Amino acid sequence: xxxxxxPGCSLTTSAKDYDLSARAVMTALGVGLEEITDWNCCGxxxxxxxxxxxxxxLSARNLALAEANQRDVAVACPSCYTNLRRARAxxxxxxxVGMRARESLQEGGYRVxxxxxxxxxxxxxxHEVGLGAVRSRVKRPxxxxxxxxxxxxxxxxxxxxxxxxEIPREMDELLRALGAEPVWWNGRTKCCGxxxxxxxxxxxxxxxxxxxxxxxESGAQIIATACSLCHMNLDAYQGRVNGDLGTAxxxxxxxxxxxxxxxxxxxxxxxxxxxxxxxAPVLDPYLEGxxx
Amino acid sequence: xxxxIGVYICHCGTNISAKVDCEAVTRYAATLAGVVVSRxxxxxxxxxxxxxxxxxxxxxxxxxxxxxxxSPRMHEVTFRRALAEAGLNPYLxxxxxIREGVSWVTKDKLEATIKARALVRGAVERVALHAELEDxxxxxxxxxxxxxxxxxxITAALKxxxxxxxxxxxxxDPSIGGQMARFDKxxxxxxxxxxxxxxKMVEVAQHPNIELLTLAEVSKVDGFIGNFDVxxxxxxxxxxxxxxxxxGTCWEKCPKKVASxxxxxxxxxxxxxxxxxxxxxxxxxxxxxxxxYYATGKCKACExxxxxxxxxxDQEEQVxxxxxxxxxxxxxxxxxxxxxxIPQYGYGRFDGVMTGLEFERLANASGPTEGxxxxxxxxxxxxxxxxxxxxxxxxxxxxxxxxxxxxxxxTSHLVKERTGAEVYEFYIDMRSFGKGYEEFxxxxxxxxxxxxxxxxxxxxxxxxxxxxxxxxxxxxxxxAIPVDMVVLSTALVPRKDAGEVxxxxxxxxxxEGFFTEEHPKLEPLxxxxxxxxxxxxxxxxxxxxxxxxxxxxAATEVFVKLSTGMVKIPATIAAVDEPRCSGCQxxxxxxxxxxxxxxAAAKVVRLTKAKCHGCGTCVASCPSGALHLLGxxxxxILAQIExxxxx
Numbered sequence: 001x002x003x004x005x006x007p008g009c010s011l012t013t014s015a016k017d018y019d020l021s022a023r024a025v026m027t028a029l030g031v032g033l034e035e036i037t038d039w040n041c042c043g044x045x046x047x048x049x050x051x052x053x054x055x056x057x058l059s060a061r062n063l064a065l066a067e068a069n070q071r072d073v074a075v076a077c078p079s080c081y082t083n084l085r086r087a088r089a090x091x092x093x094x095x096x097v098g099m100r101a102r103e104s105l106q107e108g109g110y111r112v113x114x115x116x117x118x119x120x121x122x123x124x125x126x127h128e129v130g131l132g133a134v135r136s137r138v139k140r141p142x143x144x145x146x147x148x149x150x151x152x153x154x155x156x157x158x159x160x161x162x163x164x165x166e167i168p169r170e171m172d173e174l175l176r177a178l179g180a181e182p183v184w185w186n187g188r189t190k191c192c193g194x195x196x197x198x199x200x201x202x203x204x205x206x207x208x209x210x211x212x213x214x215x216x217e218s219g220a221q222i223i224a225t226a227c228s229l230c231h232m233n234l235d236a237y238q239g240r241v242n243g244d245l246g247t248a249x250x251x252x253x254x255x256x257x258x259x260x261x262x263x264x265x266x267x268x269x270x271x272x273x274x275x276x277x278x279x280a281p282v283l284d285p286y287l288e289g290x291x292x
Numbered sequence: 293x294x295x296x297i298g299v300y301i302c303h304c305g306t307n308i309s310a311k312v313d314c315e316a317v318t319r320y321a322a323t324l325a326g327v328v329v330s331r332x333x334x335x336x337x338x339x340x341x342x343x344x345x346x347x348x349x350x351x352x353x354x355x356x357x358x359x360x361x362x363s364p365r366m367h368e369v370t371f372r373r374a375l376a377e378a379g380l381n382p383y384l385x386x387x388x389x390i391r392e393g394v395s396w397v398t399k400d401k402l403e404a405t406i407k408a409r410a411l412v413r414g415a416v417e418r419v420a421l422h423a424e425l426e427d428x429x430x431x432x433x434x435x436x437x438x439x440x441x442x443x444x445x446i447t448a449a450l451k452x453x454x455x456x457x458x459x460x461x462x463x464x465d466p467s468i469g470g471q472m473a474r475f476d477k478x479x480x481x482x483x484x485x486x487x488x489x490x491x492k493m494v495e496v497a498q499h500p501n502i503e504l505l506t507l508a509e510v511s512k513v514d515g516f517i518g519n520f521d522v523x524x525x526x527x528x529x530x531x532x533x534x535x536x537x538x539x540g541t542c543w544e545k546c547p548k549k550v551a552s553x554x555x556x557x558x559x560x561x562x563x564x565x566x567x568x569x570x571x572x573x574x575x576x577x578x579x580x581x582x583x584x585y586y587a588t589g590k591c592k593a594c595e596x597x598x599x600x601x602x603x604x605x606d607q608e609e610q611v612x613x614x615x616x617x618x619x620x621x622x623x624x625x626x627x628x629x630x631x632x633x634i635p636q637y638g639y640g641r642f643d644g645v646m647t648g649l650e651f652e653r654l655a656n657a658s659g660p661t662e663g664x665x666x667x668x669x670x671x672x673x674x675x676x677x678x679x680x681x682x683x684x685x686x687x688x689x690x691x692x693x694x695x696x697x698x699x700x701x702x703t704s705h706l707v708k709e710r711t712g713a714e715v716y717e718f719y720i721d722m723r724s725f726g727k728g729y730e731e732f733x734x735x736x737x738x739x740x741x742x743x744x745x746x747x748x749x750x751x752x753x754x755x756x757x758x759x760x761x762x763x764x765x766x767x768x769x770x771x772a773i774p775v776d777m778v779v780l781s782t783a784l785v786p787r788k789d790a791g792e793v794x795x796x797x798x799x800x801x802x803x804e805g806f807f808t809e810e811h812p813k814l815e816p817l818x819x820x821x822x823x824x825x826x827x828x829x830x831x832x833x834x835x836x837x838x839x840x841x842x843x844x845x846a847a848t849e850v851f852v853k854l855s856t857g858m859v860k861i862p863a864t865i866a867a868v869d870e871p872r873c874s875g876c877q878x879x880x881x882x883x884x885x886x887x888x889x890x891x892a893a894a895k896v897v898r899l900t901k902a903k904c905h906g907c908g909t910c911v912a913s914c915p916s917g918a919l920h921l922l923g924x925x926x927x928x929i930l931a932q933i934e935x936x937x938x939x
Binding site for chain 1: 634635636752753754
C-alpha cells in the first residue's frame with residue numbers, strides 16, 4: 001500500500017515530531033509514504049480567505065503532482081487535509097474558480113482530474129490497515145493510560161471518512177487497539193483557537209483553558225492530537241494560559257502517531273519524543289527499558 | 293378527408309410572448325400545408341380564446357386544431373372540450389408545448405422563436421394524421437379503501453360512510469388512532485387530544501358502512517379506477533374478538549413485560565395487550581415475538597384465565613380481497629432518527645433528551661408517568677430547553693415541518709403549567725400562520741417562556757445537567773444554558789416503507805419522500821394515478837386542522853368521482869391488430885397492468901381495455917407490429933418528428 005505523502009509546512013518545522021513519528025509508524029504498518037517531490041504550501045487558512053482562486057490553485061498543484069504518480073495522497077495535518085479535499089472538489093468543478101485553477105495549472109504543465117483521493121492518516125490506519133492489524137502489531141500495550149482523543153474542528157468535518165462527523169470515534173477505537181483507555185470528553189471536536197492565537201490571543205487562551213480543564217476533569221492523563229496547530233496551542237501555550245488565567249494545568253499533549261510508535265515498540269528516537277513543552281512523565285512506564 | 297387545420301398560438305400573458313415572437317410563429321404557421329387559419333391570442337385557455345377556436349371550426353370548416361401553449365397536462369382537457377363543443381372529435385387536437393418546453397427554458401429570444409416554430413410544424417404534420425377516437429365507460433364499484441387509521445383516515449372513512457359509501461379501513465397497528473392518539477393536548481386550543489379523537493374512533497368501530505381491518509396491510513393492488521382489486525393481509529390477533537369482552541384479565545395476568553411502542557418505549561406493556569385504554573377495537577392482541585408461549589411452548593396464562601375462552605394461539609394470517617372504486621392513502625408520517633442525524637443534541641446518549649412525541653406521552657395522564665413531567669434522573673426539571681426545527685430547515689432536509697413552532701409552544705406551555713420550570717425556546721423564525729396561532733404564540737410567550745432566536749449548536753453533559761449552547765441572534769451573543777430536560781421538536785418524515793407502499797399502489801413520491809399530488813395547487817388531493825387520493829401527512833407535513841380538511845376533501849373527491857357509478861376509459865390505449873398477431877405473447881411479459889391475455893383458441897392476444905393505461909410498453913415489444921397505441925401511432929409520431937426536424 002503506497003501513498004503520495006504530503007507533509008505540509010508545519011510538519012517540516014514546528015511539528016517535526018509529528019512528521020518523524022508518522023513516517024516511522026506508517027513504515028511499521030507496511031504503508032509506503034513517498035513524499036511528493038517539489039510540493040508547495042497548501043495555502044493554510046490565509047490563502048483561501050484572501051483569494052478563493054489562490055486557495056484552490058495552490059492545493060490543486062499538489063494534487064496534480066500526486067496524480068502524475070497515480071497515487072492517493074496521505075496527509076497528516078487536518079488543515080492541509082481540508083484544503084486538499086476542498087481543492088479537489090473545486091478544481092474539478094464547472095465553476096469560474098475551478099476553470100481559472102485548471103487554466104493556470106495548465107500553463108505550468110499540470111493537470112488535475114480528481115483521480116487521486118485525499119486521505120488522512122487516521123483514515124488510512126483505521127480503514128485501510130485495519131484495527132485488527134494494528135492490534136496484532138502492538139508490542140507494548142498502553143494499558144491503563146487514560147487518553148483524551150482530540151480530533152479538533154477540521155479532521156472529521158464537514159464529512160468525509162469518519163462515520164459520524166460530529167461525534168467521531170475512529171481515534172478512540174485506534175487508541176483502544178493500542179491498549180489505552182480513551183476518555184469520553186466534550187472537547188473532542190471543539191476548537192483550540194487555531195490561528196486566532198496570533199490575532200485574538202486572549203480569546204484563544206480561554207478556548208485552550210476550556211479544553212485542558214475538560215480533559216483533566218474527564219480523567220485524561222494525556223491528550224492525543226492529530227493536528228499540528230492544536231498541538232501548538234495546547235502544549236506551547238499551556239504556560240501562557242496558566243500565567244494569564246491563573247490556572248495550574250500540566251496536561252501533556254502528544255501526537256497520536258507518537259503514542260502508536262510507543263505501543264508498536266518503535267525506537268523512541270524515531271518518534272520525536274521529548275520535543276513538547278509540557279513533560280509527559282505519565283509515559284515513562286511504557287518506555288521503560290527502551291529509552292536510551 | 294382533406295385536412296383543414298387551425299393553429300392557435302397562445303401568448304400566455306407574457307409567459308410565452310416575452311421569449312417567443314408569437315406573431316412570427318403565427319405567420320409561419322399560416323404557410324404550412326393544410327393550415328386554413330392561424331391566430332395568436334393573449335390567453336387561449338380563456339373563454340374568448342376557446343370561443344375563437346369554436347367559431348373558426350364552424351366558420352372555416354376546420355377539421356383539425358393545433359394549440360401551441362402550455363403543457364398538455366395543463367389544458368389538453370380544456371381544448372379537447374372546446375373541440376367537442378364545436379362538434380369536432382376531441383382527439384383531432386394536438387398541442388405544441390411552447391411554454392414549459394420553450395419560453396421558460398430558453399434564454400435567447402431568437403432561439404426560442406425558432407424552437408416554437410419547429411414544435412408548431414411538428415404538431416401540424418402530426419394532427420393531419422389524427423383519427424377520430426372515442427372514450428368508453430365502464431361500471432365502477434362505489435366501495436372505497438382507506439389506508440391508514442390515523443385522524444386522516446378516520447375522517448375520510450367517516451365522511452364517506454355518512455354519505456352511504458361502504459368503506460374498508462385498513463390499519464397496520466392493533467388500534468386505530470394514529471399519532472394523534474399519542475398526543476396530550478392539541479394546539480392552539482389546548483383541547484385534550486383523546487377527548488376529541490376517541491369519539492370518532494368509536495364511531496368508526498360502530499358505523500355499519502365501515503369495515504375496520506386492524507393488524508392489516510395491503511399487499512397487492514390490481515386494476516384501475518372504479519375496479520381496484522386489493523389484497524389485504526390480516527395478521528392474527530390470537531384473540532377471538534367476537535368472544536372477547538375486553539375485561540382485561542389476560543393482560544393483568546400475563547407475566548411478560550416489554551417496552552410499549554404506543555408510549556414511545558418509555559413505558560411497558562404486556563405480551564398480550566391493548567395499546568392504550570381507548571383503543572379501537574378495544575380487544576387485546578398477542579405480540580407473538582415476545583410471548584412466552586410462542587418462545588417456549590409453555591405459559592398459556594391468558595388462555596387458562598380468560599373467562600370468555602377467547603384466546604386463539606393457532607389463529608393464522610388471513611388474506612382477504614376487496615374490490616373498490618377508489619383508494620384514499622392516509623399513511624401518515626414518522627419522526628427521523630435524530631440520534632443518528634444530529635448526534636450533537638445527544639438524543640439516545642443523554643438522559644433527559646427526548647422528542648416531542650415522547651414528551652406527549654410523558655405529559656399524558658394515561659402515559660408512563662401518569663402525566664408527571666420528568667427530566668434527567670427521573671426528577672421534575674427546574675429548567676427545560678425546547679428546540680425548534682430539529683432535522684428541518686437545514687441542508688439535509690430543507691422543508692419546514694409546519695407543526696414544530698406550535699408544537700414547541702404547546703410543550704413549553706405544558707411544562708410551565710405543570711412544573712413551573714424555566715423554559716427556553718430556541719427558534720429560527722416563529723411561524724404562526726394558522727387560525728389562532730399568533731394569538732397562541734402571544735399567550736405562551738406571556739406565560740414567561742424565554743424565547744431565544746437561534747439554532748442550537750451543541751448540547752453537553754456537564755455534571756448532572758445538560759448545557760445547551762446556541763447563538764442568540766437578536767442579542768448577537770452566544771449563550772450556554774444549563775437545563776434538566778431537552779425536548780426536540782423534530783421534523784416529520786415519510787414512513788420508512790413509503791417507497792414500497794408507493795410501488796404497491798403505483799403512486800409517485802417527491803424528492804423528500806412524501807407521496808406527490810397531481811398538481812401542487814389545483815389538484816392537491818389526487819395522485820397521478822386515477823382513483824387514488826391523498827389525505828394527511830403522507831403527502832407532506834401537516835397539522836391536525838389541515839389534515840382533517842384534506843381528508844374531508846379527499847372523501848369529497850372520491851364521492852364526486854364515483855357518484856355516476858361509471859368511470860371513463862380514455863381512448864388513447866393500446867389496440868391489437870389481430871390478423872397480424874402471431875401469438876408470441878412477448879407483450880404479456882412486459883405489460884405492467886395485466887391488461888393483455890392470450891386467447892388460446894384464437895391464438896391471438898386480447899386486451900382488457902379498462903386495465904390498459906396506454907403506457908405503450910407492449911407496442912414497443914411487439915415483434916410483428918400487431919400492437920398499436922391509439923393516438924400515438926408510429927406514422928403520427930414519425931410525421932411529428934419530421935415536422936420538427938424540417939426547419
